[in-house]
Amino acid sequence: xxxxxxxxxxxxxxxxxxxxxLSTILITLSIxxxxxxxxxxxxxVVSLMEFLTGxxxxxxxxxxxxGILPLVAGTFLVTGIAVIVALPMGLIVAVYLSEYAPFKVKxxxxxxxxxxxxxxxxxxxxxALLFLTPLLQKLIPNLSGFNALSPxxxxxxxxxxxxxxxxxxxxxxxPMQIREGSYATGATKFQTAxxxxxxxxxxxxxxxxxxxxSRAIGETMVVAIAAGMMPNLTLNALxxxxxxxxxxxxxxxxxxxxxxxxYKTIFAAGITLFLxxxxxxxxxxxxxxxxxxxx
Amino acid sequence: xxxxxxxxxxxxxxxxxxxxxxxHIFWMIGLLATLVxxxxxxxxxxDLLIDGLPRLGWQFVTSYPSRFPEKAGILSAWVGTTLxxxxxxxxxxxxxxxxxxxxxxxxxxxxxxHLIEINMNNLAGIxxxxxxxLALGLFVYFLKLGESILTGGLTLGLLILxxxxxxxxxxxxxxxxxxxxxSYALGATKLQTIRDHILPYSSGGILTxxxxxxSRAIGETAPIITVxxxSFIAFLPTSPVTSTFPFFSIKWLFxxxxxMPIQMFNWVSRPQAAFQINAAAAGIILLFMTLLMxxxxxxxxxxxxxxxxx
Numbered sequence: 001x002x003x004x005x006x007x008x009x010x011x012x013x014x015x016x017x018x019x020x021x022l023s024t025i026l027i028t029l030s031i032x033x034x035x036x037x038x039x040x041x042x043x044x045v046v047s048l049m050e051f052l053t054g055x056x057x058x059x060x061x062x063x064x065x066x067g068i069l070p071l072v073a074g075t076f077l078v079t080g081i082a083v084i085v086a087l088p089m090g091l092i093v094a095v096y097l098s099e100y101a102p103f104k105v106k107x108x109x110x111x112x113x114x115x116x117x118x119x120x121x122x123x124x125x126x127x128a129l130l131f132l133t134p135l136l137q138k139l140i141p142n143l144s145g146f147n148a149l150s151p152x153x154x155x156x157x158x159x160x161x162x163x164x165x166x167x168x169x170x171x172x173x174x175p176m177q178i179r180e181g182s183y184a185t186g187a188t189k190f191q192t193a194x195x196x197x198x199x200x201x202x203x204x205x206x207x208x209x210x211x212x213x214s215r216a217i218g219e220t221m222v223v224a225i226a227a228g229m230m231p232n233l234t235l236n237a238l239x240x241x242x243x244x245x246x247x248x249x250x251x252x253x254x255x256x257x258x259x260x261x262x263y264k265t266i267f268a269a270g271i272t273l274f275l276x277x278x279x280x281x282x283x284x285x286x287x288x289x290x291x292x293x294x295x
Numbered sequence: 296x297x298x299x300x301x302x303x304x305x306x307x308x309x310x311x312x313x314x315x316x317x318x319h320i321f322w323m324i325g326l327l328a329t330l331v332x333x334x335x336x337x338x339x340x341x342d343l344l345i346d347g348l349p350r351l352g353w354q355f356v357t358s359y360p361s362r363f364p365e366k367a368g369i370l371s372a373w374v375g376t377t378l379x380x381x382x383x384x385x386x387x388x389x390x391x392x393x394x395x396x397x398x399x400x401x402x403x404x405x406x407x408x409h410l411i412e413i414n415m416n417n418l419a420g421i422x423x424x425x426x427x428x429l430a431l432g433l434f435v436y437f438l439k440l441g442e443s444i445l446t447g448g449l450t451l452g453l454l455i456l457x458x459x460x461x462x463x464x465x466x467x468x469x470x471x472x473x474x475x476x477x478s479y480a481l482g483a484t485k486l487q488t489i490r491d492h493i494l495p496y497s498s499g500g501i502l503t504x505x506x507x508x509x510s511r512a513i514g515e516t517a518p519i520i521t522v523x524x525x526s527f528i529a530f531l532p533t534s535p536v537t538s539t540f541p542f543f544s545i546k547w548l549f550x551x552x553x554x555m556p557i558q559m560f561n562w563v564s565r566p567q568a569a570f571q572i573n574a575a576a577a578g579i580i581l582l583f584m585t586l587l588m589x590x591x592x593x594x595x596x597x598x599x600x601x602x603x604x605x
Contacts, residue, residue, distance in 0.1 A: 021398055120514025219422070248428065
């Protein structure tokens with residue numbers, strides 16, 4: 001009697017734990033289902049062709065135009081600026097922490113770097129709009145009050161910890177003997193890091209870069225606050241722009257009745273964003289698995 | 296002949312010196328690059344403090360938002376944040392720990408658990424605003440929970456779930472197998488082993504992950520805006536304690552709400568400087584809360600790493 005009770009308790013717990021683990025798959029399925037369920041209505045009104053190739057995004061106009069390109073361009077412009085800041089900096093920080101820094105420096109530097117990723121993004125937005133933009137305007141007089149440059153730079157610094165911590169893990173996974181072989185031939189730390197360790201950890205570093213880019217694309221509040229809310233098909237970082245994420249926030253701020261075209265546009269933008277980041281996540285996963293296989 | 300050899304040696308020395316110089320220069324660049332992050336963090340804090348510190352005070356914490364910046368405050372925002380965080384923790388922590396235990400302790404190597412693992416990595420990489428869209432479609436309209444505190448808590452709960460799962464798994468993985476075997480050898484069942492050994496020994500790591508997850512949820516703005524939290528709330532949710540039987544009420548779950556980062560966003564996007572000062576003041580509190588939580592998590596991690604030696 002007691003035994004069967006015991007067994008049932010064991011089995012029951014296992015089932016509950018299993019269902020909890022399974023629920024994470026349910027989240028992904030619901031995301032895909034909801035995005036497409038709500039977004040498909042949009043493509044009944046607007047053709048996929050117009051959506052993908054239209055160069056104007058003016059859903060609020062009397063004669064609305066639904067071309068996603070300006071939002072995608074804005075997203076990639078800000079991401080591009082962030083990447084120019086974050087990738088070299090992240091890599092340098094990773095090389096420094098993994099190859100140069102003494103243990104004590106590492107012990108202090110890593111938690112503080114992590115704090116960079118912990119600061120609420122709305123605070124970064126405030127900083128970009130009210131501190132960095134006025135500062136940059138002194139250097140670049142024709143910089144608009146809302147622009148892509150300032151949030152791009154802030155986002156770049158914000159994602160340094162993502163890039164540096166994954167890159168550093170990859171470099172740490174390179175066996176010590178390989179480094180020692182390089183030192184034995186008389187190479188300096190600098191030569192060893194750039195000619196031996198980085199090539200050996202390449203796919204891990206590539207994964208770090210991809211993760212960083214994906215973060216930048218999905219970042220919302222910094223651009224929503226400091227980049228303006230203007231869909232703008234441009235590569236000029238000095239102008240106001242709007243990203244996919246900022247568009248979703250901008251529309252959600254107002255009252256959007258369920259089922260209207262306006263309501264569906266945010267899901268159409270969401271699908272676009274989801275597919276771009278999904279592609280990058282898969283790419284990053286692939287890179288990471290490759291570097292695990294090497295050693 | 297002699298001269299040529301000497302020249303070669305000289306040239307080599309030069310090259311070695313050059314290489315050493317490069318090494319030193321890079322060492323300095325590396326240190327500077329690492330410092331850039333600290334400098335930014337420091338500047339940001341000083342900037343916020345200069346702008347917002349004079350505005351902080353009792354009146355600011357106990358007032359509702361207002362059209363007049365000098366009368367406005369964050370009462371509804373911090374109450375909203377507190378309630379949402381309670382629900383976030385209530386969603387993510389049990390579910391995340393349970394999923395983490397399953398994946399580490401019961402992990403049967405089959406396609407399903409493999410899929411769960413790949414999916415977990417993917418979930419952690421989905422932008423937070425997508426969670427907001429999920430919540431808008433699922434909680435607000437499909438399940439008809441409305442633009443309520445419950446919706447907000449569930450949304451952020453799902454958002455930090457992967458973080459809780461990952462930290463649970465990491466701290467469980469750090470427990471050596473000998474502990475499990477010792478427990479089994481005494482006749483303990485799997486459930487008893489987990490309850491009496493695995494969970495207590497990994498509790499430090501799990502707690503750390505939970506705090507970091509919540510500190511991220513506290514600052515999340517985008518998904519909460521998407522589910523339709525309002526930025527102008529001049530009342531508090533229904534009290535959870537009532538004076539008549541049964542002395543508690545769950546009506547607050549369905550009340551509209553606002554949270555700290557939304558209040559800050561609302562103020563920062565207004566053109567008047569007086570509102571932006573309010574934004575800075577709200578930012579100080581927000582930043583202070585996240586830094587405090589993260590600092591506590593770092594301290595916990597450090598402490599547990601020192602104490603536990605297998």
